[in-house]
Amino acid sequence: MALTKLAIEAKAPIRLVETLVDVNEKRKVAMAAKVVKACGGSVAGKRIAVLGLTYKPKTDDMRDAPSLVIIPELQAAGAHVVAYDPEGVKMAKSMLPGIECVENAYACLQGADAAVIITEWDEFRALDLARVKATLAKPIIVDMRNIYPIKTMKALGFRYVSVGRGFNGEG
Numbered sequence: 001m002a003l004t005k006l007a008i009e010a011k012a013p014i015r016l017v018e019t020l021v022d023v024n025e026k027r028k029v030a031m032a033a034k035v036v037k038a039c040g041g042s043v044a045g046k047r048i049a050v051l052g053l054t055y056k057p058k059t060d061d062m063r064d065a066p067s068l069v070i071i072p073e074l075q076a077a078g079a080h081v082v083a084y085d086p087e088g089v090k091m092a093k094s095m096l097p098g099i100e101c102v103e104n105a106y107a108c109l110q111g112a113d114a115a116v117i118i119t120e121w122d123e124f125r126a127l128d129l130a131r132v133k134a135t136l137a138k139p140i141i142v143d144m145r146n147i148y149p150i151k152t153m154k155a156l157g158f159r160y161v162s163v164g165r166g167f168n169g170e171g
Helices: 002-009 015-038 067-076 089-095 105-109 129-135 150-155
Strands: 047-051 080-084 114-117 140-143 159-161
Touching (some): 015 067, 015 114, 015 140, 015 159, 047 067, 047 105, 080 089, 080 105, 150 159
Parallel strands (some): 047 080, 047 114, 114 140, 140 159
16 A cells, blocks of 8 residues: 555556555455355344454554454444454544444454454464354354364354355355
């Protein structure tokens, strides 16, 4: 994004970079669609737990964060989004109107129809997956960072949708 801005300021747009930025934005919208599909084709009236709001872990940086596209797409489809991020909640609240922010991952997952992992915080890698399953209303996890092994999630009885690696044809 910074390279694109520099090119525009210099009045020398870089078409390849602009195309990559466009593809990246469309990918974020496609990730929201992946969540809708995992929920049976609709998120209307459903509680969707979002783990991770920031652009990357160990920061409160929200610039170009996928959550800024994914969450509004889910809200537009009728979802009630509950979110948790170890450091980014304060910044995210001002940028994502209508989200409910909670104090920890388990509170976020409580009663959710699906969980979506957007940022790969170590805290999320260390979750007690049996507790996660018991906490969710439905054992659906859409993992956009592929932080869990597919075999583990399948063995625990999750409907686990990852990115690009599949699970029963999903991916």
